[in-house]
Amino acid sequence: xxxxxxxxxxxxxxxxxxxxxxxxxxxxxxxxxxxxxxxxxxxxxxxxxxxxxxxxxxxxxxxxxxxxxxxxxxxxxxxxxxxxxxxxxxxxxxxxxxxxxxxxxxxxxxxx
Amino acid sequence: xxxxxxxxxxxxxxxxxxxxxxxxxxxxxxxxxxxxxxxxxxxxxxxxxxxxxxxxxxxxxxxxxxxxxxxxxxxxxxxxxxxxxxxxxxxxxxxxxxxxxxxxxxxxxxx
Numbered sequence: 001x002x003x004x005x006x007x008x009x010x011x012x013x014x015x016x017x018x019x020x021x022x023x024x025x026x027x028x029x030x031x032x033x034x035x036x037x038x039x040x041x042x043x044x045x046x047x048x049x050x051x052x053x054x055x056x057x058x059x060x061x062x063x064x065x066x067x068x069x070x071x072x073x074x075x076x077x078x079x080x081x082x083x084x085x086x087x088x089x090x091x092x093x094x095x096x097x098x099x100x101x102x103x104x105x106x107x108x109x110x111x112x
Numbered sequence: 113x114x115x116x117x118x119x120x121x122x123x124x125x126x127x128x129x130x131x132x133x134x135x136x137x138x139x140x141x142x143x144x145x146x147x148x149x150x151x152x153x154x155x156x157x158x159x160x161x162x163x164x165x166x167x168x169x170x171x172x173x174x175x176x177x178x179x180x181x182x183x184x185x186x187x188x189x190x191x192x193x194x195x196x197x198x199x200x201x202x203x204x205x206x207x208x209x210x211x212x213x214x215x216x217x218x219x220x221x222x223x
Contacts, residue, residue, distance in 0.1 A: 100157040105154055
């Protein structure tokens with residue numbers, strides 16, 4: 001089944017404790033992206049990647065890192081999480097030939 | 113920077129009534145996409161519009177892209193409880209890498 005998977009789905013952590021949210025897709029998509037969703041603000045793009053070893057900042061990249069060492073994986077790294085990073089995070093992917101994005105199930109992160 | 117606004121923020125309708133959400137931008141958009149997110153779910157792609165004045169239909173859903181490519185609308189005829197969710201418009205920047213989402217319209221349908 002074609003899908004985007006994220007892990008973990010839920011995470012409660014404390015300020016300053018490094019964490020990684022994994023994202024994987026099995027559709028051989030070149031483009032992958034991370035979004036955060038907050039009430040009243042919709043989805044805001046954090047980082048995106050057009051292909052392996054190519055990453056770029058979205059609208060809200062501060063406090064986040066990403067890497068794209070393999071085509072299928074696009075982990076989101078929070079080196080020193082803060083409470084304002086409490087949010088619902090979505091990973092998405094798409095082919096460069098088609099603009100339709102496929103979203104993962106989401107990761108709900110709480111930073112205390 | 114480019115911003116995409118949506119109105120209304122919330123809409124409550126009786127089942128069977130029509131529903132419309134509007135997406136507006138101060139700058140010309142190269143394209144517009146619409147997504148639906150069910151409560152507790154993830155966004156699901158509905159459609160993309162590219163041409164000025166374009167109109168597309170999917171069963172009870174009608175999507176329009178304005179002539180000036182600065183606004184778009186999604187109209188649902190005779191809403192059903194399965195239409196409940198948040199509807200987002202989004203636009204890919206001309207280089208087709210960055211994506212800007214509107215804040216969404218949350219639709220509730222009263223049976």
